[in-house]
Amino acid sequence: MMKKKKYRSIEQLKSRYGYGFTALWVIGFILFFGFPVIQSILYSFSTVNLSADGVNTNFVGLKNYQYLFKEHPDYTGWLTGDLSTILYSLPIILLVSLVLSLLLNQKFKGRIFFRAVYFVPVIIASGAVITLMFQTTSEELTGAGVSTAITSSMFSIEDVVGWLNIPDKIAQILKDIINNIFDLLWSCGVQTVLFIAGLQSIPATLYEASKVEGATKWEEFWFITFPSLGSVTLLVAVYTMVDIFTDTRNTVVNKAYTMINSGRFDETSAMLWAYFALVGIIMGAILFIYNRFLLKRWQ
């Protein structure tokens, strides 16, 4: 008589352990993510009344969204404002953090010192401090600070704008960028760290081979570094997007806070989901273009 085996193969055993290790996360995903996501989408299509024995929802279809886009006086204005902030911040943050990580990744004297300095924003730059430092004191900061000092000593933005005949909207964005230079640089901390971690994992043999073949530094960057950073860039882009998206200085998020506290769950959910959908479309488009036209060409 053959002895009944407990497990058929080591693969099967391993797959069981795979479920075992991730079980915690699966429960968490259902309880604290999947369920709330569905619930909050439902809220956005309903009217929600809070009462002593819980939450009563009434399905009303698209009414909340219709209200937001047709009747709400400011919502579309908030949306466009926030979206343009995201659109100009994302490429700048990505580019700056990539350049910084390339600079900090090389071996040179004083590297440790510079890294320690450059990682300071990782420690400080989120939440309350940055809001206080850059918002309530912005006049004071820029009034006495580097931002205007540098820009006004080099050139006056107004002059350049008038001189180049740049349309007002773009000029406004340019001004925003220059005025937000601290803010943008301070948002690059985590991204730089992630990029450095990515750079370190590129095998050194690739660079040695390219050196033998006589590649220039520029070619090295475009044909080795950049394609190898593919998934890291993706992670950083997504992280940055989410980071800017949830920033409390965004008008939509800011208003959502106050509305949650006043208990208007239905309208807040609709407001946030419309915002998230738009950001999601932009994010998807960027990721698609990045994947299709930048990454594929070199792989």
Place this chain on the structure above:
Amino acid sequence: MTIADIKNMFTDPTKDILRKKKALNRSASLAWYVLRIIILLAIGYIIIYPLFYMIATSLRSRQSYYDSARVWIPSSVTIDFNYSEAWKFIKYPEGLANTVILEIIAGLIEVVTCSIVAYGFARFKFKLKPLFTAGLFLTILVPEIMVIIPRMVTYSKMDILGIFGLLADLTNGAVDLRPNLIGSPLAFYLPSLFAMGLRSGILIYIYIQFFKGLPYELEEAAWVDGAGPVKTFVSIALPSSSVVFTTVTVFSMIWHWNDTFLASMYVDSNFPLSVHLNRINQTLIAAAYYPHDPETQSFLMAACFLFILPPLIFYMFMQRKFIESIDRVGITG
């Protein structure tokens, strides 16, 4: 003809060119070095500037507020007045205790549970893994604010799979075991316990990337020797992962320390420090200070400095380890 001339005749003329090229290379690399230092110093200055500004302003005394010529070294310095006021406004000792109880412990739990989950993702093959991976990316993608409302509703009557709710329905509300978690530390601990805490997705992702890079042979050997996966994880994978633990712990601690969002939603009194700092404008107005007044700036900056001081000290201790760990975590595709 001297001996030197004869020697010259036989030396390779390319040697000279090579030497010149080498010298050129050296000067080019020196120029590049200097340029890089200048760029790094310039950007570093912009990055560090607000910090210096914060410290300098927090030290200015009442008499020197209007002396705009002296931003950096105030004409007269007070430490005790500005800082004692700031200390009062952000309720420093209580706030600090709350931060530790609510946020820091949640962060530590998250660091541990995320490592377990990530090991499962990185080391085992199973049928539903692609689905789980997609879910993991969704949790990175969809921000906390999108799910906060239903979470608060759930927390106000915490239930596991509707069991207690059913019990309450059956007994017409006589036996309602559903606890209200809003305001209790459990609201922070529970998601962390299930690897679904503050930005857990990214932490899991970093862990996965690192675990994938660990040499598999060692674990294979442990398997052959009869150690189960749990033992392999605890006694082989974990001891060689101090690098990734440093990175993840720093991130998790910092994000939890700075978190105002969850804290202002889940807690209704006994706020952590970050919330007190976030609401300092209202507190200042209540204490008859005008937030945009230059005098008030000193309190604000003193409060900011008090708030960042613990993470800054933490960073000073961790700094070298953290900087080195970044090099070795290795995030790949």
